[in-house]
Amino acid sequence: MNLSSQDVAILGVGGAATVLYLFRDQIFSSKTSSVPVPTTKSAAGEGNPRDFVAKLKAGNKRLVIFYGSQTGTAEEYAIRLAKEAKTKFGLASLVCDPEDYDFENLDQVPEDCAVIFVLATYGEGEPTDNAVTLLQNFEDESFEFSNGEHKLDGLKYVMFGLGNKTYEHYNLMARKMDKMLEDMGAVRIGERGEGDDDKSMEEDYLAWKDGMWEAFAEAMGVEEGQGGDSADFVVSELETHPEDKVYLGELSARALTKTKGIHDAKNPYPAPVLVARELFQDVKDRNCVHMELGIEGSGMSYQHGDHVGVWPTNADVEVDRILCALGLHNKKDTVINIESLDPALAKVPFPVPTTYGTVVRHYIDISAVAGRQILGNLAKYAPTPEAGDYMRELNSNKELFAKVVTDGCLRVAEVLQLAAGNDIKARPTPENTTAWDIPFDMIVSSIPRLQPRYYSISSSPKLHPNAIHVTCVVLKYENIPSEKVQHKWVYGTGSNFLLNLKAAANGEDNVPLISSDDPSAAESTDFPRYCIEGPRGAYREETIYKVPVHVRRSTFRLPTNPKSAVIMVGPGTGVAPFRGFVQERIALARRSIEKNGPDALADWGSITLYYGCRRSDEDFLYKDEWPQYEAELKGKFQMRCAFSREPPYKPDGGKIYVQDLIWEDKDRIADAVLNGKGYVYICGDAKNMAKSVEDTLARILGEAKGGSAEVEGAAELKLLKERSRLLLDVWS
Numbered sequence: 001m002n003l004s005s006q007d008v009a010i011l012g013v014g015g016a017a018t019v020l021y022l023f024r025d026q027i028f029s030s031k032t033s034s035v036p037v038p039t040t041k042s043a044a045g046e047g048n049p050r051d052f053v054a055k056l057k058a059g060n061k062r063l064v065i066f067y068g069s070q071t072g073t074a075e076e077y078a079i080r081l082a083k084e085a086k087t088k089f090g091l092a093s094l095v096c097d098p099e100d101y102d103f104e105n106l107d108q109v110p111e112d113c114a115v116i117f118v119l120a121t122y123g124e125g126e127p128t129d130n131a132v133t134l135l136q137n138f139e140d141e142s143f144e145f146s147n148g149e150h151k152l153d154g155l156k157y158v159m160f161g162l163g164n165k166t167y168e169h170y171n172l173m174a175r176k177m178d179k180m181l182e183d184m185g186a187v188r189i190g191e192r193g194e195g196d197d198d199k200s201m202e203e204d205y206l207a208w209k210d211g212m213w214e215a216f217a218e219a220m221g222v223e224e225g226q227g228g229d230s231a232d233f234v235v236s237e238l239e240t241h242p243e244d245k246v247y248l249g250e251l252s253a254r255a256l257t258k259t260k261g262i263h264d265a266k267n268p269y270p271a272p273v274l275v276a277r278e279l280f281q282d283v284k285d286r287n288c289v290h291m292e293l294g295i296e297g298s299g300m301s302y303q304h305g306d307h308v309g310v311w312p313t314n315a316d317v318e319v320d321r322i323l324c325a326l327g328l329h330n331k332k333d334t335v336i337n338i339e340s341l342d343p344a345l346a347k348v349p350f351p352v353p354t355t356y357g358t359v360v361r362h363y364i365d366i367s368a369v370a371g372r373q374i375l376g377n378l379a380k381y382a383p384t385p386e387a388g389d390y391m392r393e394l395n396s397n398k399e400l401f402a403k404v405v406t407d408g409c410l411r412v413a414e415v416l417q418l419a420a421g422n423d424i425k426a427r428p429t430p431e432n433t434t435a436w437d438i439p440f441d442m443i444v445s446s447i448p449r450l451q452p453r454y455y456s457i458s459s460s461p462k463l464h465p466n467a468i469h470v471t472c473v474v475l476k477y478e479n480i481p482s483e484k485v486q487h488k489w490v491y492g493t494g495s496n497f498l499l500n501l502k503a504a505a506n507g508e509d510n511v512p513l514i515s516s517d518d519p520s521a522a523e524s525t526d527f528p529r530y531c532i533e534g535p536r537g538a539y540r541e542e543t544i545y546k547v548p549v550h551v552r553r554s555t556f557r558l559p560t561n562p563k564s565a566v567i568m569v570g571p572g573t574g575v576a577p578f579r580g581f582v583q584e585r586i587a588l589a590r591r592s593i594e595k596n597g598p599d600a601l602a603d604w605g606s607i608t609l610y611y612g613c614r615r616s617d618e619d620f621l622y623k624d625e626w627p628q629y630e631a632e633l634k635g636k637f638q639m640r641c642a643f644s645r646e647p648p649y650k651p652d653g654g655k656i657y658v659q660d661l662i663w664e665d666k667d668r669i670a671d672a673v674l675n676g677k678g679y680v681y682i683c684g685d686a687k688n689m690a691k692s693v694e695d696t697l698a699r700i701l702g703e704a705k706g707g708s709a710e711v712e713g714a715a716e717l718k719l720l721k722e723r724s725r726l727l728l729d730v731w732s
Contacts, residue, residue: 052101053108056094059344062112062220063093066101068119068131068173073197074162076448077205078118080373081160082345083232083445088213089222094344099130103137107145107152114189114220115155117177120162124721124728125169135173138180153185156219158212160193162201166687166732168694170196190215198687198732200406202371203398232346233441238335238353246335247351249362249535251311251548256351262299263550265452268311269298270539270546274467276502280619287474288573288621289495289502292459293547296466304460304580305556305729308468309452311548312497315528319361321428322413326443327435332357338444349449356440361531364447367493370412372401374446378416381438387419394419408485412447418484425486453494454552456683456729458576462587468549471576471621474499491528498547500530505545556681556729558584562592565605565678567669569693571612571642571658574684575621577729578609581681582629582637589633604636605678608665612642612658640665658689659696669697670704674716679725686730697726 048054056064063085067078075097082093093116109115122128127135137143141150159181161174171194178192193208195201217224250256252267263269271293279288293308295301302308323329337353340346350363360366376395382388394401394415405415414424420434459469475492479485502508533539539546558566558581568578585607592600609626613619620641630637644655662669672678680697682690694717695709702713720726 050100050102051105052094052096053105055344056109056113059092059094061092061094061344063091063114063116064109065093065095065116065118066098066131066134067095068098068117068128068134070120070122070128070130071454072449072451073201074118074120074128077160077162077195078116079346080205081116081118081158081209084209084213086230086345088224089217089220091220091222092342092345095346097130098134103134104144105146107147107155109155111154112220114157114216116158116160117174118160118162119173119177121164121167121169121171121173124167125172127173131173135177138177138184151184152181155181155184155186156189157181157186158189158216160195160205160208162195162197164197164686164732166198166691167730170194187219189219200402202373206372230341231439231441232341232445233348234339234341235440235444236337236339238337241335241353245353247354247535248358249313249531250351250538251362253351255538265309265550265552268309268452268548268550269295269300270534271295271298271468271549272541273501273505273545273547276505278502279471279621281617283618286476286619287499288619289470289472289474289498290458291470291472291498291502291547292464292467293470293549294467300551302457302461302468302551303553304457304462304558304584305554305577306457307454307552307554308457308470309454309550309552310470310494310498311452312450312494313361313530313532314365314367314450314493315491315496315530317428317528318367318411318413319357321411321417321433322360322366322443323357324428324430324433325413325416325436326438326440327430328356328440329430336440338441346445349444358535359444362535363450364444365450365493366413366447367411368448369409370405370415372398372405374412375401375405375415377442377446378412378436378438381436381442383420383434383436387421387434390419391415403482404484407480408482409479409488409490410485425488452550456556456573456577456580457551458579460580460583460587463583468551469579470498471573471579472498473573496528497530497532500528500532501545501547504532505543507543554729555724556683556727559679562588562601562604565672565676566607567610567672567678567680568608568683569610569658569662569681569689570683571610571689572619572684573621574682574689574730575609575611577683578681579622579625582607582609582633585637586629586632589636601634601636605676606672607633607637609637609639610642610658610661611639612644614643614645616641616643616646657692659692662693662696663700666700666703670700673701673720673725674704677725679727680720681727681729683729684731686728686732690728690730 052064063082065078065082067074069075078095082095085091085093119131120128143150145152159174159178161171163171174192174194178188182188190212193205193212195204247256254261254267261267273291274294275292277290279290280286320329323332333355335353335355338348340348350359372395375391379388379391379395382391394405410418416436417424417433422433426432455470455472457468458471459467472495474495477490479488479490481487532545534546556577562585568581570578589601613621626639640661642656642658642661644657648656650656673680682693684690698709698713698717701716702709705712705716717726
């Protein structure tokens, strides 16, 4: 087709007009403003979902609370602070996951507002996964706020940290952030709070918060009493609702609708149990479960050293207990909807609509020991004046609470039973359990979400690409009885859930962990049993049982160069990741030998595993596998074992532990670490074992340097950690 000159002119004008329209903002905008300023509430609230300052202003809120949380505890305390600010002073808060927001405009927080940081320290002084970017922004002095500087002059803030004193870098995240904020000109309100998870996080929080709120009231110019005791949620019972749209324990919308998607912490994968067996030999009162979970076709992958999150349910007896205590046992299947009155403050923590029974079985942690503060909130709903008075006394009397609730290991429902004069040891029924008239929204607000239990993966994907191996000691211990609380056994939720699965997968009966000759066995409630078939039977296909899981990445990794010497210390189930480490090396060795011949491993560094348990004939984990691994690695792997309850003993009769073997090998270890650039890994108990091993290493390195453990040894350990040549995966 031929175009006339007039046609060309018309097309040219039209094209120019189109260009002017498309790029009108760049061509005609003012050059004086580089920061977009929202002009309407809609623009502020919706224009940039990562702009927390705009949301703060649009919602007329005066507090923004950021939480760095790995397991949900810091998030729980962030929400508690928001609720208290509302109750005490009538102030609304914006509770934020820092991963969801940008921090360039932190300096634009209005003068009459404040920022609260609730930050957990993860592992060895690391930020939680969702707070990594937040920390990087603050550490990077080239990072500029909207004022063009790395300054936050006059910003008011509150700091509460969550840590564990058994770790070397106790509450490092909160301390580091506090120092950086101070250096940038921000002003802290009150003292920095620090909670110790090894002792009593709850008591540390309670001891800190009252003084902080006093300083807060003065700094913010507010008075206590301006708030009100309002609910966070509205719970309504639904007469009719499509059955297939009711959540009965599904953890995500995709699980309910059976649609495909990425499997992660928000959508765990129901992994079939391929193998489940007992690792202990001839041990009556203890169990250790080895479980292999299939991930073929799931889209999930893992690396050696990663963790697997297992999502348990609460035990049947505890589900019955709280339903009876709330007077809901006969309504457990009633469908309910839950709505948040302020989604920015408190989101509904699980999917809805659901049922009363589902919430207490699958979604909230009714098996945790009760906190002191919650008891005061529940006192007003007591069935008798005496029960209310006792609850208030437990709430106000720290020593009594510690003796009765903490030492007695009482859950919320058990405290309700105790206060009402019920027999905690009896199997709970509506007939023997006094019902409290507690609004269900109070339960949802007060009891935290049931979280996954994390286990170090004990396999390598190079040998087991389609399965994740789990090694789990089953937790069972006794409480400390008192005048008010009888003796009872306490069972760990996650590990006993796995024990139930092992028994079901193998067609076994659930045998109580309490030995038959134990005189208290007859007094005990039933051995904990769980609804392992899952919602709508989703976790069982005939004889195959499934476990909802997801993978959490870790930095606990072998050096990439096999020539580096490796020292691994992992007594008990601390050996789990090292089984994966050794399997990783075996896979590499097989490829190397196939490619380069039988001498391919000649220049590889040695791998030494220091392992400890009670007895070689009882709890020696994977006893039959280690000789096979030694053979395959052709002398490059050796194992040193300490059996604490069998000979040989120390000259003074004391038991031998892994740190004693490490000291025996001090010359070789010093040479491997200082001269051979070797790597050291420690996995297991943080409070006793890991600390003792680090102390021994400090002695070895200090002596090798011609100095002391306290000076030269400590300096070498610090340097090893900074260079990621001393890595820990420990728990308390």
